[in-house]
Amino acid sequence: MIGNGPPAREAGPARERRPEAAPAGGTQGVPPALARCVAVEPAKFAAAYWGKAPLLSRAAELPNRAGFTDLLSPADADDLLSRRGLRAPFLRVARAGQLVPTGRYTGGGGAGAEIGDQVLDERVLELYAEGATLVLQGLHRNWPPLIDLTRELSRTLGQPLQVNAYLTPPANQGFATHYDTHDVFVLQVDGHKHWRVHEPVLPDPLERQPWGGRADEVSAVAEGPPALDVVLGPGDALYLPRGWLHSAQAQDESTLHLTVGVRALTRYTLVETLLDLAAEDRRLRAPLPFGVDVADANQIEPELTETVEALREWLLRADPTAVADRLRARAWPASRPAPIRPLAQAAVLAALDVDTRLVPRDGLYWQLEPENRAAPGSPGRITLRLFDRTITFPAQCALAVRSFLAGGVTRVGDLPGLDDDADRLVLARRLLREAVAVPAA
Numbered sequence: 001m002i003g004n005g006p007p008a009r010e011a012g013p014a015r016e017r018r019p020e021a022a023p024a025g026g027t028q029g030v031p032p033a034l035a036r037c038v039a040v041e042p043a044k045f046a047a048a049y050w051g052k053a054p055l056l057s058r059a060a061e062l063p064n065r066a067g068f069t070d071l072l073s074p075a076d077a078d079d080l081l082s083r084r085g086l087r088a089p090f091l092r093v094a095r096a097g098q099l100v101p102t103g104r105y106t107g108g109g110g111a112g113a114e115i116g117d118q119v120l121d122e123r124v125l126e127l128y129a130e131g132a133t134l135v136l137q138g139l140h141r142n143w144p145p146l147i148d149l150t151r152e153l154s155r156t157l158g159q160p161l162q163v164n165a166y167l168t169p170p171a172n173q174g175f176a177t178h179y180d181t182h183d184v185f186v187l188q189v190d191g192h193k194h195w196r197v198h199e200p201v202l203p204d205p206l207e208r209q210p211w212g213g214r215a216d217e218v219s220a221v222a223e224g225p226p227a228l229d230v231v232l233g234p235g236d237a238l239y240l241p242r243g244w245l246h247s248a249q250a251q252d253e254s255t256l257h258l259t260v261g262v263r264a265l266t267r268y269t270l271v272e273t274l275l276d277l278a279a280e281d282r283r284l285r286a287p288l289p290f291g292v293d294v295a296d297a298n299q300i301e302p303e304l305t306e307t308v309e310a311l312r313e314w315l316l317r318a319d320p321t322a323v324a325d326r327l328r329a330r331a332w333p334a335s336r337p338a339p340i341r342p343l344a345q346a347a348v349l350a351a352l353d354v355d356t357r358l359v360p361r362d363g364l365y366w367q368l369e370p371e372n373r374a375a376p377g378s379p380g381r382i383t384l385r386l387f388d389r390t391i392t393f394p395a396q397c398a399l400a401v402r403s404f405l406a407g408g409v410t411r412v413g414d415l416p417g418l419d420d421d422a423d424r425l426v427l428a429r430r431l432l433r434e435a436v437a438v439p440a441a
Contacts, residue, residue: 033153036064037185037237037260042156051183051204051241051264054197054228059235067235068189071145072136072165074256080136080143081124085109088117090142093124095132097176128167133174136165139258141336150260151338151363153185160263160334166248167256168193173249177222178211183262184240188232191255193248197228200243206268211245218245232257265331273326274318283310328367332387337363340435348439349432354413354421357440358428360405364436368402384436391434397427404431410440 038045039061049055059067080086093100105123108114128134140150140163150161162182168174168191179200186195201217202209211218222245231251232238240246242264248257278284284307293299338361348356369383380395393401399417403409412428413421431437 032063033149034156036062036068036149037153037187038239039237045239049239049241053241054244055239056228056230057237057239059233062235062237064235068187068258069234071149071187072139072143072189072256072258074167074190074254076143077134077136077165077167077256081119081134082121084142085113086119086136087115088119090136090138091119091124092135092137093127093132094135094174095127095130097174100127100132128169131169131172133169133172134167135174136167137162139163139165146258147339151335153260154335155363157262159265160331162261162263164259164261165189165256166259168248168250168254170250170253173247175247177218177245177247179205179218179243179245180240180261181205181207181210181242182264183242185260185262186232186238186240187258187260188234188236188238189256189258190234191253192231192233192251193255193257194231194251195228195238195246195248196222196226197230197240198222198224198226198245200245203243204241204266205243206266221245222247263334265327269327269330270323273323273330274315276326277318277322278311278314281310281314284314328365328385332365335363335365335387337361337365337387338438340438345432345435345438349429352412352425352428352432354411354424356412356428357410358404358412358431358437359410359440360407361435361438366405366436368398368405370398386434386436389434391430391436393427393430396423400424400427401431404437 034042034045037057038049038055039057040049040055045055059065064070081091088102088106091105093105102117105120105127106117107120107123108116109118124134139146140161141147143163146163150163154161166174177196177198179202198221201214201221205211227244230238242262288294288303289299292303340361365387367385369385381392382395382398382401384391384393384401396417396419400409400415403416409415412424415424415427418424418427428437
């Protein structure tokens with residue numbers, strides 16, 4: 001479970017998950033991050049719009065009266081483009097619907113920074129002045145306000161997120177009409193942009209079904225009347241489910257908007273996971289008959305029938321725990337927990353005592369599995385599964401680890417179930433070193 005979000009169901013008797021505290025801030029229980037993106041209550045958004053229909057939210061309807069400049073302003077974008085040693089993976093440039101080759105705007109950064117894919121501000125200026133759109137990518141990894149926003153919103157939605165920023169010169173358009181394979185929240189930061197939104201040609205597309213494979217259908221639908229024709233101004237927000245066609249053109253001024261992309265976990269994700277696990281079934285690993293003509297439907301038909309029957313029998317025996325384990329390994333690494341400060345963390349380790357107060361790292365997914373004995377009479381161990389690794393502790397630490405992760409104890413000297421303060425300090429150091437715990441604010 002992830003910290004400070006809605007409660008999740010227990011994974012089963014073999015695992016425990018952290019009970020959740022109510023989110024701080026907001027009004028009438030609305031999570032602040034979601035409230036910044038949609039002007040309806042979460043229950044209504046989930047029932048009427050999530051994955052179903054676009055939602056336009058005007059600035060006057062949203063609680064962020066100052067708009068979105070606190071998340072990323074034009075001046076912040078200039079700073080990223082000029083003073084932060086930005087590298088090519090974090091910038092794309094588009095012009096007339098086509099991506100500009102990275103070699104047009106990257107190069108070495110001078111003495112001591114000869115890496116050849118750094119963004120060159122002079123080249124960026126040239127392209128932008130010619131009408132190109134600049135796309136700052138992966139801002140959920142390198143810009144603090146957006147790191148915080150996406151962590152909180154991801155916790156609310158239960159899905160991995162990514163954030164890009166689009167800077168478009170006046171009267172220009174970076175991309176032709178297209179659809180995304182992920183939901184997006186569009187947050188208009190600066191300027192005005194004209195959006196035209198059309199019904200999907202392929203509802204709920206998967207990542208393996210990009211719009212380029214249906215370019216002719218997309219173009220044909222884009223010529224018809226839009227489902228939504230609107231100009232977004234500063235502070236406005238627009239939610240678009242995956243698959244909805246859209247294009248956006250800057251008006252008589254430069255524009256900046258953010259897109260928060262939701263990397264959907266779908267039922268097809270479950271199908272892929274089940275098929276991976278189905279490789280354990282010997283009938284499904286069996287070879288096709290010797291000399292079979294795979295182009296002959298009559299020869300394939302009996303093999304298909306037997307395969308479907310074997311798969312059906314296997315699916316009826318599928319273990320939900322095994323499926324959940326595979327999904328965890330796939331989903332958890334896609335959403336990183338809150339950043340830690342390595343130097344400050346090391347300083348706390350060096351000065352740790354029984355009065356030090358620690359809290360679980362915000363946004364950390366975890367599962368705590370109960371005592372496991374390798375052999376009769378051997379010391380038991382408990383297992384803590386995280387997004388990127390597994391940690392084991394002596395069984396006598398179970399109550400202390402569980403209480404700490406559940407938010408029930410912050411002072412090191414109050415960790416329960418251990419014999420003395422020396423053991424408590426050993427456990428606290430381990431939690432700090434593994435970045436499970438951080439200093440309390």
